[in-house]
Amino acid sequence: MATPVILDCDPGHDDAFAIWLAAGDPGIDLRAVTTVGGNGRLAHTTYNARVVCSVAGVTSVPVAAGADRPLRRTLTTAESIHGANALGGPELPEPTVAADPRDAAVLIRDTLDAATEQVTIVATGPLTNIALFVRIYPDRLSKIQRIVWLGGSTGRGNVTPYAEFNAWVDPEAVAVVLGCGVPFTMIGLNVTHQALVTPQVLGRIEAIGNRTAAFGVELLHFYNSTYETDQGMPDGPLHDPIAVALVARPELVTTVRTRLDVELLGTETAGATSVDLIDKLGRPANADVATGLDVDGFWDLLEAALRELR
Numbered sequence: 001m002a003t004p005v006i007l008d009c010d011p012g013h014d015d016a017f018a019i020w021l022a023a024g025d026p027g028i029d030l031r032a033v034t035t036v037g038g039n040g041r042l043a044h045t046t047y048n049a050r051v052v053c054s055v056a057g058v059t060s061v062p063v064a065a066g067a068d069r070p071l072r073r074t075l076t077t078a079e080s081i082h083g084a085n086a087l088g089g090p091e092l093p094e095p096t097v098a099a100d101p102r103d104a105a106v107l108i109r110d111t112l113d114a115a116t117e118q119v120t121i122v123a124t125g126p127l128t129n130i131a132l133f134v135r136i137y138p139d140r141l142s143k144i145q146r147i148v149w150l151g152g153s154t155g156r157g158n159v160t161p162y163a164e165f166n167a168w169v170d171p172e173a174v175a176v177v178l179g180c181g182v183p184f185t186m187i188g189l190n191v192t193h194q195a196l197v198t199p200q201v202l203g204r205i206e207a208i209g210n211r212t213a214a215f216g217v218e219l220l221h222f223y224n225s226t227y228e229t230d231q232g233m234p235d236g237p238l239h240d241p242i243a244v245a246l247v248a249r250p251e252l253v254t255t256v257r258t259r260l261d262v263e264l265l266g267t268e269t270a271g272a273t274s275v276d277l278i279d280k281l282g283r284p285a286n287a288d289v290a291t292g293l294d295v296d297g298f299w300d301l302l303e304a305a306l307r308e309l310r
């Protein structure tokens with residue numbers, strides 16, 4: 001039985017692969033895609049989600065735009081990694097997938113209302129849309145199975161020494177979602193930096209030979225070049241599809257039940273995710289945090305899903 005999923009994202013090169021994994025894996029029933037300002041401005045992330053779906057032939061999943069800025073802070077995008085249009089590299093084809101006229105929160109509400117079972121929300125960008133949904137539709141939270149978030153880290157950050165980008169853009173949203181009572185899973189950089197786009201990985205994807213894989217390889221060449229320049233990593237970490245992989249094949253990702261908090265006030269540490277792995281603070285556990293990845297199994301899963309697409 002496939003798991004019903006709503007994917008909230010900010011495409012973004014790795015978000016594109018999260019969309020494709022969610023659409024191509026038989027264990028996932030992708031019900032909706034919502035977009036948020038993050039890697040790029042909302043207009044770009046929404047257009048890019050439409051392009052990514054169009055390229056892969058994912059034409060029956062509604063795509064709706066959400067928040068164009070964080071709850072309280074000013075949006076700072078990740079242009080140094082994803083480019084000015086947030087999907088740098090290939091020439092983007094005109095999307096055949098239209099934007100759904102609903103706002104992201106309304107699409108999430110309607111998707112939950114239409115479901116006969118609980119739905120999993122996978123979020124691969126800042127948590128602004130999810131936080132807004134929690135505030136606007138608290139009566140719908142019981143329809144959410146759990147929230148699986150690609151963000152944070154049990155260690156160092158990537159946009160400041162201690163903050164990962166999705167958490168740093170909107171730490172207030174992380175706090176709202178953490179406090180809403182829906183089961184929460186965090187997959188951070190401590191795990192995602194094991195999923196590196198090496199020449200071998202590029203070769204595997206290129207060998208798939210369909211349109212989606214060819215477009216994806218162009219994305220990854222750009223992504224690896226900017227990751228080398230910006231982060232000193234010539235093989236870029238493909239973060240976001242790991243969040244989908246955890247839902248599709250839970251055994252691929254090791255998690256621990258622990259205490260997770262987010263720093264809101266720190267001058268140098270705002271957005272840092274504080275993971276109390278050895279229970280020094282004695283606070284009640286509130287999240288499942290990823291600590292390990294079956295890297296080979298992950299690439300096998302992603303390759304198989306890409307083969308299912310156009």
Ligand code: RIB
Binds near residue numbers: 012015038151158165
């Ligand atoms: O820090 C990595 C995360 O931030 C990924 O989700 C990437 O797409 C960006 O959104």
Ligand code: CA
Binds near residue numbers: 010014039240
């Ligand atoms: Ca993302």
